[in-house]
Amino acid sequence: MDTGTHVVMGLALGGIATIDPVVTATPATAQAVILGTLIGSQAPDLDTILKLRNNAHYIRNHRGITHSLPAVLLWPLLITCTLLFFFPNANLFHLWIWTFIGVILHVFVDIFNAYGTQALRPFSNKWVALGVINTFDPFIFLIHLLGIIIWKVGAHPGITFFTIYAILLLYYIIRFRMRNNVEKAIRAKIKNVTEVIISPTYRFNQWHIAVVTDEFFYVARAKNDEIIIHEKFAKRPIPDTPVIKAAIKDKNLSAFLSFSPVYRWEVDEYDDYYEVRFIDLRYRSKGHYPFVAVVQLDLDLKIINSYTGWIFSEEKLRKKLELIPS
Incomplete structure (x- = not known):
């Protein structure tokens, strides 16, 4: 899910935690647990920082190791130990368990997106992506926001959020049925x-x-x-040509191929360079395919420029490839 949705989910979980009598027994535990659920609901997305390095590294690793089974165990320990430094009188076990729930909730809801996670690592590197909920779902975000508002004006947090999660369970069931109906319709048509x-x-x-x-x-x-x-x-297999072989060695194209399950490719030859382009077919928007990988090679098959990521116009792509001065 997007950052905003993870934030409101963390706040909602903090509200639910207040029904735990040990949490509310001392101010230190209450404050630490609310921070723990909020931080835990964000922690697995710390790998977003990989964007600062380059898109290839981000694409290969986002929602990978940070969403894996070992990470689900390590994040709560790290967060709990850090918070205990600031709240030494907080209850260790209850701080850990609510933080643990926050981390699990984050990874769990991400599985329902089309992007998915590598939640089964180290047992499998397969991406688990159920494709029933968009990365940002307005209904899920707004119903959490509504619950937080109702809680803050005085409603019982347990009743409020358990009601909301019962509604969301029904919503997820509806979304699964809708997705299955779409697949049935496709198989009947094609x-x-x-x-x-x-x-x-x-x-x-x-x-x-x-x-x-x-x-x-x-x-x-x-x-x-x-x-x-x-x-x-x-449907054309990737050809075993010198140009393609050289292009696939590029880190950007290699990252694209590790992530994209369905794509088409193009090879163009110009006066002084080749251009190899791979286009992901999953994200068509307004007639454009924004997720691409492009590699340019000179006539000796040395890589000149390359790019992978989401780009929404040919002009911006050319600027990324430094063919047009920005």
């Missing part, structure tokens, strides 16, 4: 489907869809129970 990748949008009744068949890739959208096919591409 023959010989081998894989369907469905990505929710922030709009309740709209979904991005990438479909793989034996011979083609389809890019589609579901809107109000209607399947709209935007484009169809021939």
Whole structure:
């Protein structure tokens, strides 16, 4: 989920923690637990700092080791030990358990996005992505915000947030059913489907869809129970050519390929360089495919420039590749 949603979830969990009599027994424990749930609900996303290094490193590692099983155990210990330095009289066990719940909640809700997490590491590096909730879901954010407001004006936090989470359980069930109906509709419309990748949008009744068949890739959208096919591409294996072999060694393209499950590729030859472009088919927006990897090589197949990430115009891409002065 996005940072804002993780914040309101952490605050909601802090409200629920106040029904624990040990938490409310002393001010130090209460303050430490509320901070623990808030920090714990954010901690796994500390890897966002990898963006400062480069997009390739971020794409390879975001929601990876920081969301893994060992991290889920280590984050609460680290946060608890840090908070005990500031609140030495806080109850150790109850601070740890509520912080632990905050970390688990963060990783758990991220699994429902299309991006997913490597939550099963070290047993598996597979990305677990259920694709039923958008990274930012307005309903989930607003219902948490409403609960916090109701709590702050005097309502019982336990009753308030348990009611909200009962509503959210029903909401998740509805979203699963909607996603399954979209997949059924796609398989009925397109023959010989081998894989369907469905990505929710922030709009309740709209979904991005990438479909793989034996011979083609389809890019589609579901809107109000209607399947709209935007484009169809021939499914071509990556060729075993010197240009492609040299390009794949690039860190940006390599990171793209480690993350993207469905893409098309292009190779263009110009007067003094080659350009290899890989385009992720999952995120079509207004006729544009924003997630790409581009590698430029000279005629001796030495890499000149490269880029991977989300880019929303060809002009901005060219600036990233330094072909147009910024």
